[in-house]
Amino acid sequence: MRKLGKKWMAMVLSMGLLWTAVPLQTVAAASSDQTVDIDITGTSFKFDAAKLSEIEYILTNDKKNVTVQLNFESATSKAVQDISTITVPKSTLQAIEKSGKKATFEIYSKGGDKEYAWEFTNGKMDKAADINLALKMTSVSTITLSDPITVNSAVLQMKYTSELPKNTSLILPVDKGDDTKLTYPVFYDLDNAQKNSFYLYKLSGSKLSYVTGSRYKLNDDDEFKISVTTGGSYVFTPTNLGLSNPNSNNNSSSGTTDSVQLSSYTGTVGIGGTASIFIQRPTSGTFTVTSGNPSVAQVLGSGTAVNGGTQYQVQGISAGTSVFTVKSSNGTTTSYTLTVTTGSTPTPTPSNRGWVMIDTVSYQFAPGNIYDYKVTLSGASADEVKTTSSRAHIASVKELRRVARSDGQVDVYYRITALRASADPTTVSSTVRGVHSSIRVMVTAGVKQNGVAARNQSFFTS
Incomplete structure (x- = not known):
């Protein structure tokens, strides 16, 4: 039937x-x-x-x-x-x-x-x-x-x-x-x-x-x-991009709710490795991040405000998958899936724990401006890093040069070019072995260039 x-x-x-x-x-x-x-x-x-x-x-x-x-x-x-x-x-x-x-x-x-x-x-x-x-x-x-x-x-x-x-x-x-x-x-x-x-x-x-x-x-x-x-x-x-104000009809209800929006919805780390959950929207309010499988992965500490967004660190505990629920105080939710790998990978120690770090957390500039920044790698080669812009038509990114350091680390320099103004942020991310570090970029007409510098670092098993 x-x-x-x-x-x-x-x-x-x-x-x-x-x-x-x-x-x-x-x-x-x-x-x-x-x-x-x-x-x-x-x-x-x-x-x-x-x-x-x-x-x-x-x-x-x-x-x-x-x-x-x-x-x-x-x-x-x-x-x-x-x-x-x-x-x-x-x-x-x-x-x-x-x-x-x-x-x-x-x-x-x-x-x-x-x-x-x-x-x-x-x-x-x-x-x-x-x-x-x-x-x-x-x-x-x-x-x-x-x-x-x-x-x-x-x-x-x-x-x-x-x-x-x-x-x-x-x-x-x-x-x-x-x-x-x-x-x-x-x-x-x-x-x-x-x-x-x-x-x-x-x-x-x-x-x-x-x-x-x-x-x-x-x-x-x-x-x-x-x-x-x-x-x-x-x-x-369920994402409200705010491109216009939704009107009510027979199948709808009035008003708007800014749905929880992340810069990335999945990640992969080794046991002991960490990943970042970056909440782009809502830009205000409070959040709760809960692991669906605490024996596999857990939240480290509380969220950190990062120039209009909120960032949480999560860590792999044992091999498996944990789905984190991200809930805003306005009642909307989304999820982030973290896969924790094992196999031949040993438990991380100070000698085998690698990381990727960007020297900038956020940056704001006008169309036509450029911004150069640095990505530092430890425990990985420059060929392993993949750097992308979430909205390349708003802000593009390209590699400039690579510098091998005497301590075994590698510095990779990039240039972000502002192409056109947008009310929404662009995320420029560098990913190595499933973990990433990112910059939140805003392109605003007539704005004076400014940014927030920090050790924006994520760890992986090297």
């Missing part, structure tokens, strides 16, 4: 209706609704003429809303989301428009898990054309985005679709299935989804642009109902 919404299930149980396992092709659900159930073997699909005619007949002659269930009986969640095309012809879209009724296309993987759904309500396209209902959801890669964003987000790719009918909604269920197993893709869990508001951003290359009014809360059926009329790629996330 396909998963039913909570409200519908409650109604069914209250009425005492009995359900059987007899497969049905077309079932009358209510006087104004009708379901077309299509079972599919394999991982490809194309509507046949008979089913399309049935859908259009229900809309135009029976004058009923229609729900089309596409049941990929042998396809996993990932396989369903890798499908390239589920084409609805323009004739069917025109039938929806003319009828004034609602048509919902629900896509299920094996086991009866709803992957996603499209809802069309009297929608009209500026230019009539066939549309593709295939949707691919992938986890966000934060390093590919110009604006920092949490990993509790998903990229929604509407394949081969440049336009959708007006009054179109994409429906994303969170609690797919009745068990507690993680499903694909894992970009948020039910607990986080219930606590947070989610925002929609259009993705173009590495840049994000806020979709006006798109602030969404989970509904009573544990689903997000997202209004979309243009195809392409979007990021659905």
